[in-house]
Amino acid sequence: MPFATTLAVNDQRLAAIAQQDARKDRAFAWLTGLAAWSVFFTLLATIGTMFWGGREAFSTFGFGFITSSTWDPVNLQFGAFVPIYGTLVTSVIALVIAVPISFGIAVFLTELAPSWMRRPVGTAIELLAGIPSIVYGMWGLFVLVPFLGEHVFPWVDANLGQLWLIGPVFRGPPLGVGMGTAGLVLAIMVIPFIASVLREVFLSVPSQLKESAYALGSTTTEVVWHIVLPYTRSASIGAIFLGLGRALGETMAVTFVLGNSFNFSPSLLDPGTSITATIANEFAEASISPLYESSLIALAFVLFMVVLAVLIPAKLMLRQLAKRAGT
């Protein structure tokens, strides 16, 4: 019965192949799963290492590490208030400038610009988002700093600096470097990032909604204000928070133009320092003292926590929009 044996042999071979495939399937699933979970563990390991490295600083200074503004490498007294303040202030300034401009660009690209312009300008914005941050830092130092120092800051100091109540924020020597300059450079860096995300978000609004509004006689502004913005509210806020996360973690762009001073000053014209600039400047020589090194790693941990506090709500808000859009 040769045919039957052929069938039986075939069956055996098929069974063998099926077993092999099952094994390969398992191996494949296992390998890819390993890769995916390694991402998870990398983040945990990073946070853990930062916390572990910073434990000496935390245990020595306690909560005072965050509130003290003394950064004294000679007497090994480290308080991170000034760098934390600098990081937060420069990022807030960056957002205050970048958000309206990014909205303007996104609205321009989705509603205003003629269709032949939209693709190239949109592409240009995305390309600009890819310029390395060190270029922004260099441009800031060589071009913006002299410009601001000679033409803008003297005016600001003389006029805005004399106002009641908000004067101290604008008073100071026209050095050109300082927190205001760093905030401006950060803003310019973050604009293409937020603008391109906002553009994607605005484009996701179903055209039926907008067309219905137009059909009822709305002006473009009304469509944007009453339809697009409310629809994309969580995603827009999420995009802004992503930009904030980027600004908080930026190192090279600010180190060049911040001035690296640990003296606390509320003025935007005065130099300051940020967490990333402090770590980048001082890490190499800090290894001479375990407490010094631990303090810098503790700073990194604090930064990571601040970034997480910004990113997690952002992600949740973006997730909400995705759910609503049905993806």
Added chain:
Amino acid sequence: MKITLKQSVLAVCASLSMSLSFAAEITGAGATFVFPAMSRWSSDYNAATQVKVNYQSIGSGGGIAQVKAKTVDFGSTDAPLKPEELAAAGLVQFPSVIGGVVPVVNLKGINAGQVKLSGKVLGDIFLGKITQWNAPEIAALNAGLALPNVRITVVHRSDGSGTTFNFVNYLSKVNAEWKAKVGEGVAVRWPTGLGGKGNEGVAAYTKRINGALGYVELSYATLNKMSHISMQNAAGKFVQPTLDSFRAAAASADWKNSKDFYLVITDAPGAASWPITATNFMLMQKLPTSPERAKAALEFFKWVYANGSKSAEALGYVALPNELVAQINAYWIANLKY
């Protein structure tokens, strides 16, 4: 863009095998103070012997840490380690070259060497007590010079450095309030001013801000055509930072009686001495991870003492006097087993 696994594994294997054979590359790290000289010596030595000496200027503190951790073959520092520290870390220390820390100023209408300052006044400026260039304390020292009513912007180092160490060591010697309030070290808590990263950063900021007063090593000042300050030394005379005034300060130093060459020569006596002269020190392990590389490093230093003085002086450093070199040779023979 994506390299196949095979290619990358081959590349890794090839380079590992290359590095396992004797690497004709010595690594050193440390002071930015001596970076111009190290750089020039390194490329000249490479041209002569094919040996690469890769020096990274990450600051004296970094150099000390790296050589202690044995991650480099030699470290360089402007702040000498005390003999106890050296013994504890198993290191030897010897001078390499002498230079000077120079206060530099950017003031419209003022040329190099015109402004005179004393140590105490310099300290007061860096303390933030004197804030304008036409302050009476400065005017008192500069009769006949019209100083503008411009704000003084202090520029210091944002990273730890032996340049800072020598500078604040000098300020501590001549200004009691500085000593009490700030003290000395490779990095200090600056009462006022901006921080630039490295000598380069201080020079960059000083050049950009009118009224800025910073401190850099002479070669950075010379190469950048910056205006230096004339300082009053311990003998009361006002001197300019020149190779001769550095040499005078170095000559007054008592090397013979120093243990492990621990000696800071700021505020040196002598009518012609520059008050902020600094010595750069090299650190090496007594028990290195690679004796061949350590030996090669010593060969490099021998070459530097013999052939490096001309290029060093072209950059604003002073070569070590011959007696000192002899003393160093004896020290090597006594302390190093390779």
Added chain:
Amino acid sequence: MSANSGQVAQSDSARQISKADFAERRYRKRKIINGVMLTLSAAAALFGLFWLGWILWTTLGKGAAAMSLSLFTEMTPPPGVESGGLANAIFGSMLICALGTAMGAPIGVAAGVYLAEYANHTKRGEAIRFINDILLSAPSIVLGLFVYGLLVKPFGGYSAIAGSVALALIIIPVVVRTTDEMLKLVPTQMREAALSLGIPLWKMNIQILARAAWPGILTGILLGVARISGETAPLLFTALGNQYWSTDLTAPMANLPKVINDFAMSPFEYWNSLAWAGAFLITLFVLALSLIARTLSAPKKADL
């Protein structure tokens, strides 16, 4: 009666006129607001584009001025020397980035495959995607410090490999994200067709899905490479730098971002011009990669 109706008629038409008047005024007000807001948004766009254009212009101008063949043939010079190029830095950057990509891209693609095929719509998958997005936006300096503690301190030396690992950690989340998105875009019918033919999962993934989504995945990798080629902070703590040409992976290696960082801040004019040339090169490289990535992904999107 007629007087009354006349009055009513008059007030009716008066009301109508005033209504029309009111509507007209209202409409004009809305038009004005619209005009103002749109002008503001156009002005904002112009303002933003102006700054960006200025940066690009400065980089192109100063960088192009410093361009010459010697950039690619000569090493980084010591201070005060008026000749020299960026050859060792360019090579070092390429090597470190290539290694980082070689290490990170496969892991990223594998993780993306897992997310899209095995963990899609599961809580597990959502958690990993969440974590991945956080890693994507993490400050690169923190990742650099992490690798420093892992690979530099214990092994006693800065090395190019440590630099590559740091860059790999930065590129992985980018590749994971884009691979995930691209695979999700492949229509389910393809999977169903393959499975109904009895093709095992692993074969389906590698030979069918990956091939379908390959341009998109490559785009993700290219964007990741663009991102890591400009990163400075992580390399400061891992690969450090080198004055010379080096192919030794276990030793410090020159790289373009660090050289730009050192040279840009220095007061030496020649070094400044080299820094601008380096910045110009990186910008061109990133722009080219982004353009290639866009052209690769665009037709795919149109198809779908």
